[in-house]
Amino acid sequence: MSVITIERKVLEKNDQVAAGNRRMFAERGIFVLNLVSSPGSGKTSILEKTFEDLRDAMKMAVIEGDVQTDLDAQRVSRYGVPVVQIVTLGGCHLEANLVRDALEKLDLTGVELLFIENVGNLVCPSGYDLGEAMKVVVLSTTEGDDKPLKYPAMIRNSSVLLINKIDLIPYVPCDLDTLRNNALKINPGLKIFEISCVTGEGISAWCDWLKKKETPAR
């Protein structure tokens, strides 16, 4: 029982810090997305494609979260986007205080859009508010069409679903209609984009939507 109590306290503390982050983002007019997915679903590739498409339209920045290495920060820094890497050293999710500390190291002057790329984990990050406008969950077609049913909390707590790697549909046992319907069964309000970072399909629709900076109804 004591563990549950402490977990609740940890979450309460996290929510307080997240609320502070959210106030700061609102004051500065920064639209913040918390990008979540399994390892290897393509979060970093999606950021790369998004930077290519949007870099002349608005200033962006990134907080990268990884269990180990700064490989992702290296990748996105090639696009001239301000980036801070958080290495969790085994930690399975980002928390609001890690984001608050990372923000101190990030030059946010003129930044309109901030991506927080969470640790690759479809379970634990779902419960942690970082102060974002919304969570954007990525599922790739190679993971199969049953994943929304098997990992419902992340789907329920996200506002947008990016179905990535649609170029691989001919080669994998994944039915797009089933995947879409399974996701909407869990969260009927989910906004869905189907994209491929290899062919570029769907990227401009996603980026056009980003420009509007609208938070879907929850």
Next chain:
Amino acid sequence: MSVITIERKVLEKNDQVAAGNRRMFAERGIFVLNLVSSPGSGKTSILEKTFEDLRDAMKMAVIEGDVQTDLDAQRVSRYGVPVVQIVTLGGCHLEANLVRDALEKLDLTGVELLFIENVGNLVCPSGYDLGEAMKVVVLSTTEGDDKPLKYPAMIRNSSVLLINKIDLIPYVPCDLDTLRNNALKINPGLKIFEISCVTGEGISAWCDWLKKKETPAR
């Protein structure tokens, strides 16, 4: 600090229960593998292929671990293999006591080989001993060749790496040599099999190795 202490106590308690499970497996002569990976890497498909190959050679059983649904248990039960589903209701990994309780519901008569399919999560299950002979980690080619560096604990704590979905190599930005080398950099003793559940490539090598029931040196 109190949280860390409690986490340590949770792990100590888990290790005690895992030791009990391990004794029971040894007494009954059951070879137990703890199958770990990201969501959608193909753990259940690998089990299906393994059952097809080995069902005339030895009696097998499965404990399925999922955050939600019994979809995986339904899939493997088609092969006539005894199966118990653990639904963690949000929990991000299996623990030894869940496995101990599941064992009570499983008919182990004559079973030589028991698979524990863990929750799809490349981070949290790495620290939890369930009493298995070894962890078998699955990485699929679609996840990219950098994953061993980004999720080192799971690679370090596993004895076998199954590189799955090698049929998709022509279509994905994954170099098999790089993936293999990255994994061996973290864990030089890792036994590696490259497989495809679509073409069946590599499945017989994996199953031949399973028949030997040998625990690689750690």
